[in-house]
Amino acid sequence: MPDSQHTAYEALTVDTLRSRLGTLPAMTDRVGTDPSAWTVEEVGDGNLNLVFIVKGPAGAVVVKQALPYVRLVGESWPLPLTRAYFEYHALTRQAARDPGRVPDVHHFDADQALIVMRYLSPHVILRKSLKAGIRHPGLPGHLGLFLARTLFRGSDLHMDTARRKADLALFAGNVELCDITENLVFSDPYFAAELNRHTSPQLDDAVAALRADRDLKVAAQQLKMAFTAKAETLLHGDLHTGSIMVTPDDSQVIDPEFATYGPFGFDIGMLLANYLMAYFAQAGHEATPAERDGYRTWLLDVTADTWDVFAAEFGRLWRTERTGILHQASLYEDQGDRLAAEQALHHQLDAIWADTWGFCGVEMHRRILGLAHIEEFESIDDPDIRAACERKALVLGRHLAVNRRQIPSIAAVRELAERIEREDLR
Amino acid sequence: MPDSQHTAYEALTVDTLRSRLGTLPAMTDRVGTDPSAWTVEEVGDGNLNLVFIVKGPAGAVVVKQALPYVRLVGESWPLPLTRAYFEYHALTRQAARDPGRVPDVHHFDADQALIVMRYLSPHVILRKSLKAGIRHPGLPGHLGLFLARTLFRGSDLHMDTARRKADLALFAGNVELCDITENLVFSDPYFAAELNRHTSPQLDDAVAALRADRDLKVAAQQLKMAFTAKAETLLHGDLHTGSIMVTPDDSQVIDPEFATYGPFGFDIGMLLANYLMAYFAQAGHEATPAERDGYRTWLLDVTADTWDVFAAEFGRLWRTERTGILHQASLYEDQGDRLAAEQALHHQLDAIWADTWGFCGVEMHRRILGLAHIEEFESIDDPDIRAACERKALVLGRHLAVNRRQIPSIAAVRELAERIEREDLR
Numbered sequence: 001m002p003d004s005q006h007t008a009y010e011a012l013t014v015d016t017l018r019s020r021l022g023t024l025p026a027m028t029d030r031v032g033t034d035p036s037a038w039t040v041e042e043v044g045d046g047n048l049n050l051v052f053i054v055k056g057p058a059g060a061v062v063v064k065q066a067l068p069y070v071r072l073v074g075e076s077w078p079l080p081l082t083r084a085y086f087e088y089h090a091l092t093r094q095a096a097r098d099p100g101r102v103p104d105v106h107h108f109d110a111d112q113a114l115i116v117m118r119y120l121s122p123h124v125i126l127r128k129s130l131k132a133g134i135r136h137p138g139l140p141g142h143l144g145l146f147l148a149r150t151l152f153r154g155s156d157l158h159m160d161t162a163r164r165k166a167d168l169a170l171f172a173g174n175v176e177l178c179d180i181t182e183n184l185v186f187s188d189p190y191f192a193a194e195l196n197r198h199t200s201p202q203l204d205d206a207v208a209a210l211r212a213d214r215d216l217k218v219a220a221q222q223l224k225m226a227f228t229a230k231a232e233t234l235l236h237g238d239l240h241t242g243s244i245m246v247t248p249d250d251s252q253v254i255d256p257e258f259a260t261y262g263p264f265g266f267d268i269g270m271l272l273a274n275y276l277m278a279y280f281a282q283a284g285h286e287a288t289p290a291e292r293d294g295y296r297t298w299l300l301d302v303t304a305d306t307w308d309v310f311a312a313e314f315g316r317l318w319r320t321e322r323t324g325i326l327h328q329a330s331l332y333e334d335q336g337d338r339l340a341a342e343q344a345l346h347h348q349l350d351a352i353w354a355d356t357w358g359f360c361g362v363e364m365h366r367r368i369l370g371l372a373h374i375e376e377f378e379s380i381d382d383p384d385i386r387a388a389c390e391r392k393a394l395v396l397g398r399h400l401a402v403n404r405r406q407i408p409s410i411a412a413v414r415e416l417a418e419r420i421e422r423e424d425l426r
Numbered sequence: 427m428p429d430s431q432h433t434a435y436e437a438l439t440v441d442t443l444r445s446r447l448g449t450l451p452a453m454t455d456r457v458g459t460d461p462s463a464w465t466v467e468e469v470g471d472g473n474l475n476l477v478f479i480v481k482g483p484a485g486a487v488v489v490k491q492a493l494p495y496v497r498l499v500g501e502s503w504p505l506p507l508t509r510a511y512f513e514y515h516a517l518t519r520q521a522a523r524d525p526g527r528v529p530d531v532h533h534f535d536a537d538q539a540l541i542v543m544r545y546l547s548p549h550v551i552l553r554k555s556l557k558a559g560i561r562h563p564g565l566p567g568h569l570g571l572f573l574a575r576t577l578f579r580g581s582d583l584h585m586d587t588a589r590r591k592a593d594l595a596l597f598a599g600n601v602e603l604c605d606i607t608e609n610l611v612f613s614d615p616y617f618a619a620e621l622n623r624h625t626s627p628q629l630d631d632a633v634a635a636l637r638a639d640r641d642l643k644v645a646a647q648q649l650k651m652a653f654t655a656k657a658e659t660l661l662h663g664d665l666h667t668g669s670i671m672v673t674p675d676d677s678q679v680i681d682p683e684f685a686t687y688g689p690f691g692f693d694i695g696m697l698l699a700n701y702l703m704a705y706f707a708q709a710g711h712e713a714t715p716a717e718r719d720g721y722r723t724w725l726l727d728v729t730a731d732t733w734d735v736f737a738a739e740f741g742r743l744w745r746t747e748r749t750g751i752l753h754q755a756s757l758y759e760d761q762g763d764r765l766a767a768e769q770a771l772h773h774q775l776d777a778i779w780a781d782t783w784g785f786c787g788v789e790m791h792r793r794i795l796g797l798a799h800i801e802e803f804e805s806i807d808d809p810d811i812r813a814a815c816e817r818k819a820l821v822l823g824r825h826l827a828v829n830r831r832q833i834p835s836i837a838a839v840r841e842l843a844e845r846i847e848r849e850d851l852r
Contacts, residue, residue, distance in 0.1 A: 155655075156651065156654050156655065161601070161604075161605070161608070161654065162601045162605075165598045165599070165601050165604070166598070168594070168595070168598045168657075169594070169595035169596075169598040169599065170595075172591045172592070172594045172595040172598070173591070173595065175587070175588045175591050178587075178591070179587070179588075182587070182751055183751075187751075187754060187756070187757060190757050191756050191757050191760070191761065193756075211761065212761070212763075214763055214765065214766045214769060215769075217757050217758070217763075217766055218753075218766055218769050218770045218773065220757075221752055221753045221754075221757065221770060222770070222773065224751070224752055225582065225658075225752050228582050228587065228751070228752070229581075229582065229656060229657050229658045230655060230656055230657075231594075231655050231656075231657045232651075232655045325608055325609075325613075325650070325654070326647055326650060326651050326654070327644075327647045328613060328647075330613070330617050330619075331613060331616050331617050331643050331646075331647065332643070334617070335617060335637065335638070337638075337640055337643075339640065340640045340643055340644060343640060343641075343644050344644045344647060344648070347644065347648065
């Protein structure tokens, strides 16, 4: 009889899932005790993993299993199964830090690189809504709070530092997924890397200009160093609009297998970049010009509101949960100097602000010049229209990355995006 | 028969050392095969550990053993034996990165928290020379190169990043020694912490002013965050002039048990602070005023030259050993843009420069206001003279920490130190 504690990894299939997981309480409790009554569907449309939806008389769950390679590329690009371990640990920490914003984990099997988790229904991937022009009023509130709570509560501003250092060490093992970010986000877009692709020949001139742009390339590498060396807090690590599932009332953050310790601004910047790219993609999805102007405005509202909610909640936590080793009350409030805490908060938000726009800028580049593109652009069939949209995002991305320490306000970002969109400012 | 691989920790004594280490090849090879012919002397004058010099017919070694508490304070302040493990790993990495600048390790026993290493002779602790007014012409060359080589080669600028992340995780376990730095350097000096002491009542007004200095306290906490979260490279972690042993021709860096991943500027700033404090201490050690003016000039020369050697060597390594994931040649030189690499180097040195002066400033404070003072000041018997010296260091430290991002040049630091010394500028 095999040791049930250690079973050799084997990828699940639609046919084997019932027999392999049919007696697991996490499954039988939630789906039903008779596996033959389960329906199993494989729905993984991401780049990396197997994702099964299992439904039965008692309900439904999602079974997510890592593959030993990058699904998007194939077995030629091996990727360790340990990413499920990092995803599991990230999900449990995020659930504790912002309850209700990530799917419940019902079961984790390290050997099988497998997580059984809540089936999100009727949720859809946010990116599909942004392409279709659908609004989600709660979105900036949900995500702004999620960012502030997970980022603040995963840092030395809040945590016991021995636990923080232990988590730093744990997530430092997520080498291969960090390597993907390090290469695909910060370096590959800026030279002729093998996996790059772009809308060609329409963007050839823009690509050449970016690859010859010394200030931009140095900025991108400084941001790469910030990503690898500023171990400020536990990041989601891949917080784009394909990692968020939404209903009219709810938002759920999924897929944190890229989790690592990094700078506060990384998750924020990546998210805002994806809103801004959706903004520039609207021209490819409207039947008549200006049809989606209202939706464009909503996307810029979401961008601005997400930052504002983040900053307000970060400030609230700063005043109420600053229990870590940094900026201790013994130095400020306990000496009667409450303004010292506010001064330190402003300086901290100023630093996060600069990083945010830097990461925002490079994310906009890599989604157009690198390996992993986004559906809002990819689904624009006419390459001339697609290239025109993408070019605008490239222009804004360059401005934000290079000038990240001198971006005056969210209103200024918004105005610049609108002028690039309307006037083709470049 | 006990398992020789795992023996319970027991502190060595002068009496038990011969019997306990008498058959260890690392000892018998270097000291002599007959332990009864060994002489054993305990010389630990530091704050933490046992240090034995063992001499015999064949030669001599040092045996350093951690105690399970802080020697300076006693058993009431426990400190884990694992610090010997971190010291061992730091020593081996430093030896590889700057050969010949740290003592050879002959033997390491993790269970006994014990390292057998080279006996440095006729070396003396640098701090004693700085008090006595003795010059060491090679010092800035040795230390400037040591800083550049260990800091550059321990970072993602040079290392394979998987190995760098593994080292980050390894040294993230050095929690308790980092905790000492985090508290004693960055926080305790700026409030009425229990372990603080200062020359009183002479400095009471200066201490009160610093503890009411909002900008300084916020700066100190920002530097604390940089120490805990900017995991740029492997630091020595305690590079003051008591961690350096010298002869007329040689300099050896010892005692890296505080090693951790942190910002490039930390080791540099701590070292320069100790040179500058020695500068301000000279008035307490000269028989007649101005007697040591030449030595004062030499100390400022050492301060300036250490930075200059560091920066020049860092630049040389940047151009010849930039083999890590940051600022890759594929983005710069390989595209024919050699100036991009120089631009990135200047930006990097500018960032290190600011951190350096920040850490320099707080180190000057904690050595006068905190728990661990320095011999150059402590040995000045007249408290009025001692306080006058210390006050000048406090003034310069405040200026450097708060204005760390706007320090124009090493000449400006030098000029300011001279004016504070001569004019009592404050």
